[in-house]
Amino acid sequence: MGGRSDLQPDTSFKLELELSDTLYSGSVRYLQHGADSPLIRWHCHKEYELHLIVSTSGKVFIGDYIGNFSPMQLVLTGPHLPHNWISAIDPEVEVPPIRDRIMQFSGDFIQQCRTVIPEISQLDRLLKQASVGILFDQSLALEVEPLFRQAAETSGFSRLVIFFTIMEKLSHTSKYRFLSSTSFDPLLDEHAIDRVNIAVNYIMRHYQIGLNLEDVAEELGMKPAYFSKFFKRSTGIGFIEFVNNLRINRACEQLVETNDSITDICFQVGFNNIANFNRRFYCLKEMTPSDYRRQAALRYYQPVSS
Template sequence: MYENVKYCDVPIEADRSFFFDHVHIEWDQQIKFHQHAEWELSYIITGSGHRMVGNVAQSFSCGEVVLLPPNVPHCWSFDAYDHDKDGKIENITIIFPEEVLGKLIEGFPEMKESVSQIRCYKEAVRFEGATLKALQKRMHGMLQESSLERLISLIRLFDIMASTKETCVVGGVIKQNNSTAKIQEIYRYVFNYYQHPISLDDIAQHVGMNRSAFCVFFKRAKGVSFVSFLNEFRVNSSCLMLRQTNMSIAEVCYAVGFNDIPYYNRTFKKLMGITPKKYREQYQLSISQEESVS
């Protein structure tokens, strides 16, 4: 049965103004769907999978940096196949309370414009392009810094995020009710079992509905059928595997829950415009071109 989002207390120490966390853990040890009253900046160094932010479920790759405003429910669900040589994923998380922004304006008028721009982020965003690279470099550098140096770097991060348009919305605050809780639980179920057969009866029973009522509910809530949603989810998952593993097309097909290779190829081409083989070739070509330029 579905469960409500968990509320978390962030352990900011008395002699610190924000929380800096660098984790290097097993792929399945991340915190489950939760929210808190503070802002969060998350950088995925190693690992890939699917994240849920509010009521938006998307795939993610290593390298992404996401800013979450206060009270936005979220979780990152990592795939078992993508990790470092020790079988672990790695990420950096910075969590800061709203009062930090207020104190910056109060103490440093020069920060007023940047803080105002940060506060304009009402939804969670993923950074792209040159902004992403700048944030990655700054956050990675914080691993070797003292607490004072990290504070200076945080202010620099604010300036980078405040002065860019290179963002993509990935979710936002939601009002918890019976309907949204069911959608969230459907997403969690798919996260956990998409690599296995999922029937309409299975998922309907999981959220306490009959098959017919479930189909009507999901189509009304998301605008697409559950089967279409599941196929797109599996195709997006396969894109990650095509980019980040050497598995064959057939192996990828079965690994993401498709049980028929021709059907997988047709579905992939319908959604992505090209075949899985062509998708991998184009990605590998783009990587080779980037490396030759650099």
């Protein structure tokens, strides 16, 4: 789930309410929400979730992965894998009523199916890979979007049939990529999740300026050394790496969308040293900023036939 970058988490809201519909006892739950839902925050849980983003764009966090999202992004997350989508929305633009369509199911449900339906083992590889998050090709997202709409309007056996139709398509596609570099079981304590969410939202608001670990630690009322260990243990990624990944990700956008010089972009995204920026960029993208801009331009260039 995810929200606006200026959204402040409601620390009184219990995470389990986000994913538990006491009025529905079926095997597969369907959820949907807009970009301003109070349910939105950095979180993790024991269920699998298949997310279909249908509107808005912004930043997505899956485990230690940081990237961009836009409509028709289809992602499968496994148990205990932290995830969050943060929409970048112009305050003057009307927010769409639905941002995220979600199908949620448990590992226990799949295991129970496996004992009586041997064919369910076809999903084993897919579900194992979901531990690091799977991003599917947009063509598949477009293909299954009508099925998500149908799931929203049905329940019981009809929804179950739709769910397995979607999962069968996912299990056969070769157009996907993994997101997080590793799977992990982070802190599940509700209070800890609230504090991480506050930290992530604070970082998102300030990462392009002179943000440091001490600033965020103070925001959470923690000692810097304790916050550093807490953040790494809770998110699977160190604070400095998290911030640098955000900055490089933003730099990539600037390299593609603007004609600003690489030096200007370096300082715009929060780095104060061009050598450090170039080093971090190469480490993450395995190419220089100028090569990245050049390759991006080639992807958009369409030669004219003579």
